Amino acid sequence: MLQLSNVTKNFGGLTALQNVSFPIKEGTIKGLIGPNGAGKTTLFNVITGVFPPNKGTVIFLGMDITGKKPEEIACLGISRTFQQPHLFKSLTAWENVMLGRHYRTRAEFFACGFSSPWARREEKMIREKGLEYLNLFSLVDKRDRIANKLPLGEQRYLEVARALATEPQLLLLDEPTSGLNENEAGQFKDIVFKIRDMGITVLVIEHHMKFIMEVCDEITVLNFGSKIAEGSPQEIQHSPKVIEAYLGAEEEID
Amino acid sequence: MDSIFKDKNKLAWLFVTTGILILPFILGKGYYLNVMNFVALYSIVAVGLCLLVGYGGQLSISHSAFFAIGAYVSAILCLRYKLHPLVSIPITQGISALAALGIGAVVLRLKGHYLAIATLSFTVIVEILIKEMDWLTGGLNGLPSIPSISLAGFLIDSDWRFYFTVWPIAMLFLLFALNLVDSRMGRIFRAVREGEDIIRMFGADIKRYKIKLFITSSIYASLAGCFYAHFVTFISPDAGSIMFAIEMILIIALGGYTSLWGAMLGVGSLTLLNEYLAVFAEFKRAIYGLVLIMIIMFFPNGLFQGLKDSSSLFFQLVRQRRNNSASA
Numbered sequence: 001m002l003q004l005s006n007v008t009k010n011f012g013g014l015t016a017l018q019n020v021s022f023p024i025k026e027g028t029i030k031g032l033i034g035p036n037g038a039g040k041t042t043l044f045n046v047i048t049g050v051f052p053p054n055k056g057t058v059i060f061l062g063m064d065i066t067g068k069k070p071e072e073i074a075c076l077g078i079s080r081t082f083q084q085p086h087l088f089k090s091l092t093a094w095e096n097v098m099l100g101r102h103y104r105t106r107a108e109f110f111a112c113g114f115s116s117p118w119a120r121r122e123e124k125m126i127r128e129k130g131l132e133y134l135n136l137f138s139l140v141d142k143r144d145r146i147a148n149k150l151p152l153g154e155q156r157y158l159e160v161a162r163a164l165a166t167e168p169q170l171l172l173l174d175e176p177t178s179g180l181n182e183n184e185a186g187q188f189k190d191i192v193f194k195i196r197d198m199g200i201t202v203l204v205i206e207h208h209m210k211f212i213m214e215v216c217d218e219i220t221v222l223n224f225g226s227k228i229a230e231g232s233p234q235e236i237q238h239s240p241k242v243i244e245a246y247l248g249a250e251e252e253i254d
Numbered sequence: 255m256d257s258i259f260k261d262k263n264k265l266a267w268l269f270v271t272t273g274i275l276i277l278p279f280i281l282g283k284g285y286y287l288n289v290m291n292f293v294a295l296y297s298i299v300a301v302g303l304c305l306l307v308g309y310g311g312q313l314s315i316s317h318s319a320f321f322a323i324g325a326y327v328s329a330i331l332c333l334r335y336k337l338h339p340l341v342s343i344p345i346t347q348g349i350s351a352l353a354a355l356g357i358g359a360v361v362l363r364l365k366g367h368y369l370a371i372a373t374l375s376f377t378v379i380v381e382i383l384i385k386e387m388d389w390l391t392g393g394l395n396g397l398p399s400i401p402s403i404s405l406a407g408f409l410i411d412s413d414w415r416f417y418f419t420v421w422p423i424a425m426l427f428l429l430f431a432l433n434l435v436d437s438r439m440g441r442i443f444r445a446v447r448e449g450e451d452i453i454r455m456f457g458a459d460i461k462r463y464k465i466k467l468f469i470t471s472s473i474y475a476s477l478a479g480c481f482y483a484h485f486v487t488f489i490s491p492d493a494g495s496i497m498f499a500i501e502m503i504l505i506i507a508l509g510g511y512t513s514l515w516g517a518m519l520g521v522g523s524l525t526l527l528n529e530y531l532a533v534f535a536e537f538k539r540a541i542y543g544l545v546l547i548m549i550i551m552f553f554p555n556g557l558f559q560g561l562k563d564s565s566s567l568f569f570q571l572v573r574q575r576r577n578n579s580a581s582a
Binding site: 048050069070071074075079080086088089090091095098099100102103105107108109112113114115119122123126162166 | 430431433434437438439440441442444445448449451452453454455456457458459460466470
């Protein structure tokens with residue numbers, strides 16, 4: 001589904017990503033882990049077109065999307081959430097999700113301004129779809145609340161609902177469980193499975209090891225911008241390189 | 255039609271429109287009609303500006319320039335090329351749209367204060383061009399004897415007749431704006447205001463939307479300018495002064511940036527004050543400055559919105575106190 005080949009990204013003298021290559025298979029949940037500053041979020045930004053890589057290619061569904069603009073890539077079916085929820089703060093929860101429907105709908109200036117019948121029908125569908133996705137996260141009762149006023153956990157849910165509303169083929173989740181308690185993280189696990197069962201491929205960045213080991217089919221480990229390991233959760237847990245770079249250090253602190 | 259009755263905004267629109275169209279039959283002819291005509295003209299500009307500044311978050315000080323372009327282009331087309339006003343007005347909108355496209359494509363790359371300064375310079379340039387190109391615009395003397403709009407021999411030259419021309423148009427443009435902000439497009443405008451980088455991740459080509467919004471908003475101003483020219487039948491460079499642009503921003507601030515009704519109310523109250531309160535008219539500029547600073551400091555969501563919020567807070571406090579004393 002997605003194939004990264006030799007992706008390199010420099011910021012001035014700093015190499016954030018170096019020759020990173022890995023595939024994501026359709027219908028799977030892929031994990032992306034690594035210590036802070038390993039380049040995980042940079043990789044998301046490269047995939048979604050926030051900044052183009054200096055070298056290498058990103059192929060999505062057989063199409064080269066390297067260097068395309070974020071809005072073009074979004075329209076091809078890649079959606080994402082952010083490490084810190086990036087909601088449209090002063091808009092309501094419902095409106096946030098409705099914005100996710102944007103590129104799936106067509107009414108423009110004149111159709112909207114003259115309130116043409118088909119634009120009204122489309123608007124009704126946008127509203128219904130919006131409720132549908134809010135319902136997945138039990139947010140229907142809070143649909144008219146301002147997004148910024150929701151608790152962090154619900155803001156995260158809302159972000160995922162908004163991303164799902166675009167009906168993506170690939171969903172990128174950037175640390176979805178940070179700031180959630182153990183119980184909420186457990187619920188989120190079920191949500192990720194539900195998303196996969198909807199036929200959406202998932203790439204997830206996470207520091208929460210229990211979560212990632214239980215959820216992912218396959219895991220890629222980054223350290224200092226390079227891929228150091230790839231494999232099933234079991235393989236990763238027993239890889240000496242990973243333990244040295246990452247898991248080992250964290251277990252000692254714990 | 256059924257949607258009109260479900261929607262609060264449209265119901266209000268229906269009432270207000272009916273009220274405004276009945277008003278002259280109750281009050282009869284008088285000077286107030288002239289004042290109301292200017293309220294209608296300025297409210298078209300204010301509604302357009304509210305879309306761009308309030309909803310889209312693009313602070314632009316170019317609306318007096320587009321007002322002037324509308325007035326001058328239509329006047330020149332009528333006077334020099336002997337076009338009928340009904341022909342010149344649509345042509346003028348086309349020219350204004352092209353100007354807005356050209357300016358918008360360049361300046362909308364900028365954000366916040368930079369955009370405000372860039373649009374302000376455009377306004378200054380237009381004002382200077384109007385003053386200096388006296389072979390075309392009449393320079394400081396302005397352009398006199400612009401023909402009134404006529405429809406099959408029926409000349410719209412009195413306050414009474416103009417009232418029933420300009421108010422329906424103003425209300426229809428308000429309806430268009432109300433529909434627009436309550437739709438897929440309205441959400442995009444507000445999302446652009448919240449964060450351009452996020453909305454791009456949802457497949458919206460914001461550069462295009464910003465330019466379209468800028469053109470729409472400029473057409474509102476330019477159309478008002480056209481009607482102004484054909485109503486007053488005389489224009490001078492004052493029509494497009496920077497003061498006018500700032501006045502419009504003040505009106506949006508009064509009304510609460512994202513309230514089209516607030517913009518209408520702002521135009522109404524400011525024009526009436528200006529007309530009927532001599533003290534106000536004399537110290538206009540000083541008062542504007544002071545009021546704008548106070549609004550920005552104390553009511554960042556706009557004066558009317560701020561008053562609404564603080565009054566509801568006040569009632570909440572009163573209710574709380576009453577409950578407390580009841581329980582004690």
